[in-house]
Amino acid sequence: MALSTPTEGQRPLVILAVTQGLWGERIAENIQRHAPPHWTVHTWSAPRTIPPVVDDPEEYINGPIPRADLLVALGDTPGLAQLIPDVARLCGCASVLAPVDRSEALPQGLVEQLRGWLEAMGVRSVFPRPLCTLGEETINRWPIVERYDDPLVREFARWFGQPKLALTVEDMVVTRVEVTRDSACGCARFVAEGLKGVRAEEAVDAAGMLHHHFPCLASMNIDKDYRDTLMHVSGNCLKEEVAQAVAAYVPTQYLRPAGHVDEA
Incomplete structure (x- = not known):
């Protein structure tokens, strides 16, 4: 890292x-x-x-x-x-x-x-x-x-808050993570260290697991405005940042409706 x-x-x-x-x-x-x-x-x-x-x-x-x-x-x-x-x-x-x-x-x-x-x-x-x-x-x-x-x-x-990361990917594997803004609790640094060696297409899910295991101490009660827990809101901030960082290396995935058959 x-x-x-x-x-x-x-x-x-x-x-x-x-x-x-x-x-x-x-x-x-x-x-x-x-x-x-x-x-x-x-x-x-x-x-x-x-x-x-x-x-x-x-x-x-x-x-x-x-x-x-x-x-x-x-x-x-x-x-x-x-x-x-x-x-x-x-x-x-x-x-x-x-x-x-x-x-x-x-x-x-x-x-x-x-x-x-x-x-x-x-x-x-x-x-x-x-x-x-x-x-x-x-x-x-x-x-x-x-x-x-x-x-x-x-x-x-400028230094602490919503995580900002830059990932270097070689042969579809994360080789370097640059943290330009850490989470105030240090979670982004922890996640950055854990992402090294992870395949690019698995980086978002890995970031979510690392965030959970840090562990995040935000509330697991439902927030009425978000209609979600603050822990999940926190985790999504980090996962979306990682998703943007690997977007150039990972093909966009589209959801296929159930029962859909491609035309010949």
Whole structure:
């Protein structure tokens, strides 16, 4: 696997990743490990248990909060989302990136509340559902694609978000995979490594299996807007990227209607 290096901007970016459990910790660790040199990535671990309704946020915000430009909220419970405005105030961030990988942790009603609270503070916010749909201009997939305009989130999305891959195929076998944008959790790197040596016509299915075995930690509950699970939405992002990457090597397959007979 080869990792490409996007052209770096000159402006430093300071990120604060707020975690609460395994899902967020894995993302924060991957971002810290693979962040470009002009980023500084801090983490703050929130309490694992926070009630659904928080009367006194300061009771759950222990220790100093580092200053940051961009707050990445990676909570496992709705209670943490209620702390985000206070954490944003303490870290002085200009933008909040709050992915929805599990709707039960950040339901749509709470997203709208949080967006309103942050807007009243003059803080921009972006809520990709799930995080691996984050591009440099849009979030989400059909039928709920949204555009956003936030330079700090856009800088983040140059490096982490919706996977971008380039495959080299020789004699119908994948010999090299270049990752130009990783999944925030590191799944795209994992899949890229696993695709080496796979036959081109099997690459899409192999990517789906590798995504599953990474494993993806997005929700397996049905999302009412997608009418599918967020885990499947995530997997489809990756599989479609691989399909595009091998399209030049694999003949287009057409479905044959049942009972159809070709004319002589």
